[in-house]
Amino acid sequence: MAQTEKFVLNMGPQHPSTHGVLQVQVELDGENIAGAKPVMGYLHRGIEKLMESKTYAQCVPLTDKLDYVSAMNNNLGFCLAVEKLAGIEVPERAQFIRVICAELNRIASHHVFIGSLTNDLGSATGMIYAFRDREKILDLFNIICGARMSCHYPRIGGVAADAQEEFFKLTQEFIDYVPQMLDEYDKLFAGNEIFQARMKNTSIISRKDALRFGMSGPNLRASGVEYDIRKIDKYSSYDKFDFDIPVGTTGDNWDRYMVRINEIKESAKIIQQAMDNMPDGPFMAKVPKMFKPPKGEAYHRVENTRGELGFYIVSDGTTKPYRVHIRRPSFINLQALDHMCKGMLLADAVTAFATIDPLMGEVDC
C-alpha cells in the first residue's frame, strides 16, 4: 500500500491570492486541507506605540493606514472615541456628512472585495468592473477632501471642511447609478454557473462557530446573526436613517458575497436619506487648539466595513494619549480561517481567503 504523509505548503506572503502580505501555512493531505495557519506581522508598523508619541489630532491620519481601503470609517471610529473621552458634541451637519462619507467608503471597500474575489476565482474582468466603479467614489473623496484613499477627513469635533454643492450633485449621480451597477454585477457574477458552483456550500461557518470565534461584520451576518453596531449603538445619528441589515442563512461563501452586495444597496439608501435631510449649520464643534482631554479612559466601537472596530483610549490629561488599543475586526475574523479551510480542496482555500476579506494593514496594525 502506498504511504501518504502530510505536506505543508506556504501560501504567501508574496502570493497573488492572499490580499497583501498574509502568509498561510496550509497543511495538505493529498489535495484536501487538514489545517491552515495564518502567519502575520509582515506589515506591522506599531501604530499603537506610535500613537503614544503623537497628539490626538496627529493620531487621526495614522488611522487611515489601518484599513486603507476604508479610511473614512477608521477616522470616524477614532474621532468618536476621542469625542466620547472629552465629551465633545458634534454638530448635526458634520454627523450627516460623516455618515455619507462612511457609507460611500463602505461601498468602495466592498468593490475591492468583489474585485479581488472575482480575480481570485479566475475572472480578471470582474476586477476591472469593480475597480471602474470604485474609481467614481474615490473621485468623490478627491472633491470633498483632496485625497482619494488616505482621506483624513473626519476630524476631532467634526469634519475638515464643509461639503460643497458639487459634491452632493456628483454623489447623487453615483447613487442613481448604483441600481444599474448592481444589476450588471448580478449578470456578470451571480448569474454565472461556475461562480455559483465555486461559492455555494463551500467554507461554511455555522452561526454558533461564528459567535465562538468572536467574528463581526458581514462575515458574522452571513452566518445568520443580525448584529450591526450601526443599529445597536446608533452612533453619529444612524438612528435617523431607515435601513435594513442584510443577513445570510448558511454562512457559506455565497452568503458572504450576497450580504455585501445587499449592504451596498442599504448604504446607497442611507446616503440618499442623509442627502435629502442634510441640515444646515456649522461643520465643526469648538475644540481648543491645545486639546487636552480629561484623565480617564473610553472605549468606542463603530461598524467598519469589515466588522466591529473599537478604539480603547487611556488619557493621562496631557496632549498625547497614554495608551491606545485598536480592536481590529479582520484580525479577529482571521481566527476562523482554519475552520473554514479544513476539509476543503486547496483551490477552495483561495475563495475562503477572499470571502473572509482580511486587510493586512488592519490585521498587522
Add this chain to the structure above:
Amino acid sequence: MGIYFDLKYFQQLQTEFPSVEFDAEEKEPKLYVSADELLPLMHRLKENSIWAFDRMANITAVDYKEYIEMVYILYSRRFDMWLTVKVKLPEEDTKVQSMTQVWPGTEFEEREIYDLMGVDFINHPDMRRILMPDDYPAHPLRKDFVPLQPKIQGGVLTWHKQKSSS
C-alpha cells in the same frame, strides 16, 4: 450605547468573590478582581443568564510602570449591557489565566498582548508571538521599551541595544 452593569450586581458578585472591588461613586464603575479569581468570575459572568456576557468586546493591557493592568470589556448582546473588568498584575509576575477557556475567540488577541506587552497566559492553546519576529528579545508596548537595532551577523538576524547618542 447600551446600559452599564448594575450596582446591585456588583454587591452580589462581591459576596461570591471576596477579591472583587469597585468604586461605587463612579458613573461606570470598573470591576477589579485578583488574578486568581478571574477565571471563575468570567465563567460566572458569561454563563449566568441574568447577564449573559457572550462577547468579549475588547481585551487589552496597559502598562502603568509599577503594574500592568489587564482590561476586559464585556458586552452582552441580549441585554445590550457593558462591563469593564480589570486585573492588576505586578511587573515581576505578569501571569494570568487565558480567556480562551471562556471565549475561544480571544486567541489571537491574547497572543498579541503576549507579544507586545509580555503578559503570559496560562492554558492558552498556542502561546507564540504573533506580530514581532519569534526571537525578538523585548516587548514593544512596555513603557520602558527602547527600539533595538537589527544587525545581520554571519547570515543571522540579531537585535542589539542602541548605543546612547550622548
